[in-house]
Amino acid sequence: MTSAHTDPSPVTVRVPAKVNLELLVGPLRDDGFHSLSTVYQAVNLTDDVTVALDDDWSCTVTGPCADVVPTDASNLALRAARLLADESGVDTPVHVSIAKSIPVAGGMAGGSADAAAALVACDRLWGLGLTTEELEEYAAELGSDVPFLVRGGTAVGSGRGERLAPVLARGSYHWVFAISDTGLSTPEVYGECDRLRGSADIPEPTPNSELMSALRTGDPHILAPQLTNDLQEAAISLRPELGEVLRSGMEFGALGGIVSGSGPTVAFLVEDVESAIDLTVALTATGTAREVRKAIGPVHGAHVIPARVD
Numbered sequence: 001m002t003s004a005h006t007d008p009s010p011v012t013v014r015v016p017a018k019v020n021l022e023l024l025v026g027p028l029r030d031d032g033f034h035s036l037s038t039v040y041q042a043v044n045l046t047d048d049v050t051v052a053l054d055d056d057w058s059c060t061v062t063g064p065c066a067d068v069v070p071t072d073a074s075n076l077a078l079r080a081a082r083l084l085a086d087e088s089g090v091d092t093p094v095h096v097s098i099a100k101s102i103p104v105a106g107g108m109a110g111g112s113a114d115a116a117a118a119l120v121a122c123d124r125l126w127g128l129g130l131t132t133e134e135l136e137e138y139a140a141e142l143g144s145d146v147p148f149l150v151r152g153g154t155a156v157g158s159g160r161g162e163r164l165a166p167v168l169a170r171g172s173y174h175w176v177f178a179i180s181d182t183g184l185s186t187p188e189v190y191g192e193c194d195r196l197r198g199s200a201d202i203p204e205p206t207p208n209s210e211l212m213s214a215l216r217t218g219d220p221h222i223l224a225p226q227l228t229n230d231l232q233e234a235a236i237s238l239r240p241e242l243g244e245v246l247r248s249g250m251e252f253g254a255l256g257g258i259v260s261g262s263g264p265t266v267a268f269l270v271e272d273v274e275s276a277i278d279l280t281v282a283l284t285a286t287g288t289a290r291e292v293r294k295a296i297g298p299v300h301g302a303h304v305i306p307a308r309v310d
């Protein structure tokens with residue numbers, strides 16, 4: 001092992017959550033993953049991940065949901081830091097601190113986001129100078145969603161979701177997210193999808209050209225009818241009240257509503273910032289969600305931010 005050039009100052013990286021504008025789930029592959037065709041969009045619900053040189057590998061998490069995030073070796077951000085160290089021959093451990101704001105087990109890729117952020121932060125701290133493409137390759141070893149959280153913006157994902165291609169998308173979209181009290185497990189939702197499909201023959205999924213055209217217009221009215229999620233039925237089957245949340249959001253004027261990824265967060269696309277505020281207030285009043293938050297997409301992937309001066 002060699003010691004990499006080290007910068008003693010801690011590095012903080014801000015990383016977005018994601019919503020899948022389209023999530024087409026293909027057949028179950030031999031490796032236990034489903035082949036996907038998905039369109040990701042990064043939205044500005046963010047976590048901040050700070051890495052600092054330390055005597056040993058460790059992790060702390062702060063924020064309202066910190067108690068349900070592991071701080072042992074299973075934490076995805078800590079795993080990401082250790083993977084990068086192993087692969088790059090670095091022997092200087094770090095402490096990883098996560099200021100968590102992305103819902104946990106909410107279908108918005110919060111753990112994947114922290115892993116992406118840790119890769120970008122450690123690359124800077126250890127002075128490795130890796131390219132985004134190199135970081136995305138390490139990211140794919142940590143989870144299917146992780147490469148997208150390094151990249152951000154709007155992108156098509158294929159394979160198991162880890163193979164990315166750019167999308168020409170205009171404009172900014174306004175979202176409202178209805179966040180549940182308790183999360184859903186991603187493997188359980190995929191399992192429920194398989195159960196509901198039974199022995200049906202499932203074709204390999206391909207991106208929907210109408211969604212691609214809609215993204216080129218930048219018009220949320222045109223995008224809204226194209227939102228699709230093949231995991232939605234499975235998420236509602238496991239959590240029937242999500243159907244009620246979807247109905248409420250549409251009644252209160254959302255242009256489109258969809259379960260985010262594997263759920264249970266429900267994402268509503270709205271016309272503009274005023275509509276986002278109105279829908280946030282209306283959904284909060286129903287009490288059907290633990291928390292309702294508005295966001296904008298697309299935004300950048302994991303990026304270094306200036307150190308906080310407290």
Ligand SMILES: C[C@](O)(CO)[C@H](O)COP(=O)(O)OP(=O)(O)OC[C@H]1O[C@@H](n2ccc(N)nc2=O)[C@H](O)[C@@H]1O
Binds near residue numbers: 033036144146161262
């Ligand atoms: C639902 C999505 O968030 C949509 O973007 C992703 O497909 C999930 O991505 P992720 O959380 O990064 O998932 P991974 O950590 O790679 O895989 C967790 C588990 O989800 C299931 N999984 C995940 C991705 C995929 N294409 N097919 C699957 O069946 C598998 O059971 C896998 O063991």
Ligand SMILES: Nc1ncnc2c1ncn2[C@@H]1O[C@H](COP(=O)(O)OP(=O)(O)OP(=O)(O)O)[C@@H](O)[C@H]1O
Binds near residue numbers: 077108
């Ligand atoms: N840094 C982390 N942040 C959140 N959860 C983590 C982290 N590291 C490990 N986990 C574990 O991963 C599980 C899934 O959390 P996560 O928030 O990534 O779910 P998710 O957003 O539904 O994932 P996805 O949308 O990628 O399927 C959590 O229940 C937790 O036990």
